[in-house]
Amino acid sequence: MTDASTSTPSVIERTRHIAAGAPIVGAHFLGRTAVLVLGEEALLLVPEEGEERRVAVHGGGILSAASDGARVVTGGDDGKVVASGANGDIEILATDEKQRWIDRVATGPDGAVAWSAGKTAHVRTGKGEVRTLEVPSSVGGLAFAPKGLRLAIAHYNGVTLWFPNAKAAPERFEWRGSHHEVNFSPDGKFLLTAMQEPMLHGWRLHDRKDMRMSGYSARVRSLSWTADGGWLATSGAEQLILWPFSSKDGPMGKTPRQLAAFGVRVEVVACHPKQEVIAIGYEDGLVLLVRLDDGAEILAKKPDKVPVSALAWDGAGTLLAWGAEDGKAGTISLA
């Protein structure tokens, strides 16, 4: 460690390597158990101690996954919405009557779950009541607001905000173009979408002021908020792009912070749940941890030409899981 320029500190030796046997499309933690979402049929449960376990959840492709920390909810091309626990128990929450694809899922407060098939969005409350809303075009993304039972539904030309338990008509936030991933800021003041074009769009909710966040080289597929909600970390560029949200104007009129540039596209980002540290997965397989205050980098996985497709922290921030398109995965203990 005498030459700092050639030896980035590394945590690679703390990795437990996993061969998932299928492309990994998502990662979550249920307590100390990593849950790797495979492209087809199954989840792979990786408890901190003990054997990995494959749990069959869908009779086909898994199109979307989300977690509230208690369960991982998945939507499949078999038309099913399935909730899985860390012990491998599964519950089928819904089955589409026409067996349409469940394109998107989201988890909300008090056990609420949302999913969409084509233009139809559904919410199942914690009590098990299901409500349905049709939007003008196919749903590109779903997200619950941080407080109250309120769902954002992204679609073509905007986002619909819906209180499933209220009689009030859904509210529409319009912006031309196709909106995919949708996200509330943790303080609930801003609503953000990733568009088909390589840019983000945002609205300040109280005055509906538009925000355009552009400059990306690819569609933004991964969005993650830092622990204090001060920064939005994003993929889609050849470096980590962080938009400032600590002031009341959010990123309006500001330039983003750019970190960890390697000339390789960032595919997935995951903010540490407690500290200002961000895990970054790159197109060439590299995984880095970056500390925001000084930009210090720690190597978590060496590049191997296979894009990183999933990253997740456990709630304590002492376990990191990564997964790749070729089915390789790892968990890293940072305790």
Place this chain on the structure above:
Amino acid sequence: MSESTDKIPVTVLTGYLGAGKTTLLNRILSEPHGKKYAVIVNEFGEIGIDNELIVNADEEVFEMNNGCICCTVRGDLIRIIEGLMRRKGKFDAIIVETTGLADPAPVAQTFFVDENVGKRTKLDAVVTVADAKWLKERLKDAPEAKNQIAFADVILINKTDLVTDAELREIEARIRGINPYAKLHRTERANIALSEVLGRNAFDLDRILDIEPEFLHADGHDHDHHHGHDHKHDHSHGGLKHYHDEDMQSLSLSTDKPLNPDKFFPWVQDLVAKDGPSILRCKGILSFKDDPERFVIQGVHMILDGDHQRPWKDDEKRSSRLVFIGRKLPEEKIRNGFASCVA
């Protein structure tokens, strides 16, 4: 171009209502070819074949937010193809069936505009099924039908058993008046060898071999198609009638003089930027000054794709040929512009 080999080929099936798309689709799925197809249809229930990989599409045409009106994509297709790729390995190819009223351009553009889709799949060909009996009428009253003919790489003139030979020749001539470059086949009940509709590589730059118009093969009128490069497509052959379509035409440009790439590329980019809405397809084989390699281009509306293809052969005539199919093409402007690109 080696990466293109593991991309999943996508065939787009178009045709006006009732022309026989579903018949062709059922035929493709039922033949013992040993291949598995993922099929994206616009309505459930029409396909008589059991196939687990049938996906219902909504035909959502989205404009890209870049101010370009013809840069439209099929939003539902982006979502569906991403989903299908979760099951990569379970199928060999994708077939997209469009509704009878669909414009093929947004479907085709999806494969060039969306990076993720373009990385995993490649457009193989646009196959249009035409109704031998009714196409003539549809060309008069349905702009969609004309679009589908103009856009096609392969055209099946279906239900030939319902028309006389003279009617058939007339409909072929009308099709040729719009699109002289597509492969034409006469079929009954969409009966055709699958190799004629699948695996065509019509959008593959490596496969652009020649872009001579396909002349009408009238019985007993066999003649040599490969005479002089300077002949134009717009005159009659073998005594067959020629139809000039009022609003959809093709335009063929050629020169034996080498082109100047520094003039050609700005010109062609400016042309598609300005006249892209009226240009449906374009294709070209180009000879640049002091360049030992053939350059090939192809495009859909405003999207252009081009690359060096291979060295010119010693015995090959180095000439450039560029064709456009489009609606009310500004012919003089295009001809003059092309002529000014000579080195």
